[in-house]
Amino acid sequence: MSQFIQFVMTRAFLALVTLLTVSLIVFTLMELVPGTCAERYLAFKNTQGSQITIADIAAEERRLGLDRPFIERWGKWVGNVFFRGEFGDSCILRLDINQLLADKFWISLGICMAALILSYMIAVPVGIVAASSNNAVANNSLRFVSYLGLALPNFLLALIIMLFSTVFFGDSLTGLFSKEYRDAAWSWAKFGDFLSRAWLPIFILGWSATAFALQTVRALMLDEIGKLYVTAAAARGVTGSRLLWRYPARHALGPVINSLGFDLNRIFNELPIVALILTLTEAGALLFESLARSNDQQLAGAIIFLLTASIVLLNFVTDIMLALLDPRVRRGMMG
Template sequence: MAQFIQFTLSRAVMAIVTLLTVSLIVFSLMELVPGTCAERYLAFKNTQGSQITVADIEAEKKRLGLDRPFLVRWASWVENVFVRGQFGESCILRLNINQLLADKFWISLGICLAALLAAYLIAIPVGIVSASSKSPVTNNVLRFLSYLGLAMPNFLLALIIMLFSTVMFGDSLTGLFSKEYRDAAWSWAKFGDFLAHAWLPIFILGWSATAFALQTVRALMLDEIGKLYVTAATARGIFGRRLLWRYPARHALGPVINSLGFDLNRIFNELPVVALILTLTESGALLIESLARSNDQQLAGAIIFLLTASIVFLNFVTDIMLALMDPRVRRGLMG
């Protein structure tokens, strides 16, 4: 048990080290954007008609602490993020980033995790059964659907569904909340309204994720089914569902869990595009906006860091799950 705690702690430390490295990269990227936060804000002001001087810029730089060396600024950013959980102020919007993101981040994460969960809930049983199925019809239908999922871009699927829905029902299915709930506080009614809207982005993101996961599960299963221990179990008279689930399926599950973090990453990458098309202002679209339109490096950095942190955290969880599931790892850790 002591070893297990040690293992968990060492993984946690590694996760934090990864996050620090990520934060350095993210922070450097934020710095690489031409111009500083101060210059950009004042330039933005300028376009709004304010007269500004070099002195104004210098004063603003000082106010934001931009005159300090790079590493010091990174350290203070890290301190704010890791210790206080504060991402500071947005460059352009001049709003507290935590307030700005708040719900939006959790909603985005929720949609991605729901898509991931749906993908695996479908892919694991279907992949296991299809790998052991000898029916060419089942296999070809699954293969076709799976390739369709892999080959069709998400935005195209989203557009097709929107077009279909608009023509048929007069509802474009965009957004995440009905008007009356948009600014309301969270309640069960609002949550229900959210679910009534969120199924579509979850479905679209889950569609290709399922196709991917299905390929993974199937490949892993085919690999396991061919192994000698399965033949040996067959030679002992074990057959049917018991043979399938207790032997190859159980042993294929480890690598499947391992692929979770990777898949979440891909879903995150696809979220902004889907969010843009479905006009989900409450999620990934904000990232594109902050990067492309307004060059809001503070906000973009915060978003990228949060996404990365989610993936690092999921990988940490899957590592622990794997250690608990696989006796080869578990025995090494807990004796």
């Protein structure tokens, strides 16, 4: 048991280091782009007719503390995040980030997790069956759908579906909520409305994720199926799905569980583009905005921090799951 605690402590420490490093990288990269957030904010104002001078920009930078060295700003930000749980104000939106992200990050994470679960619910059984099946037609059509999912960029798929829906149903399928629920408090009705819209990003993100997972499961199964212990089990009279699930599948699924965190990250990476096109007002779209358009270090930092934290947490959970599933790992961990 002490080894397990040591394991948890080590993982927690490493997670912390990862979080710090990631936020430092985000701040540093954003520092290299010309034009501070103060300038971007005032540039918006200027397009609205405000006459802006360089002195105005300097004053705004002072007000936002952007005239301080960036290491100092990063240090202060990290301190606030770790000791007070506060991400500060978004420079471009002039809002408290905690309030801003309260719903949005959970919505994003929910969409990503739903896409992840959807993809594995399809990929695991189908992949296992496909690996053991000799049906050429089924295998080839499965391969076709998978490759389509891998090859078709998500944004293109989103645009195709939107265009199709606009032309045939007169609804562009954009947004997370209908107008009547947009500003309303959460309720079952609002949740239902959310689901009636959220299926599209989940489907789009889920398709390519499914395709990817399917290929992985199938390849791993094919590796395992030919191994001697499977033949031995078959020789002992274990047959059919019982054989598949108890022997090769158990070994094939280890690496799959290990890659859950990686998959979540991959899905989240694809979310901003899809979200932007579907005008989903969640954290992925905000991340894109804050990174690419407004150079809003606090906001981008906060979203990436939360995402990294989610992935680290998921990896931690999958490690435990793996320990439960695989005795070799369990013994390695618990002694």
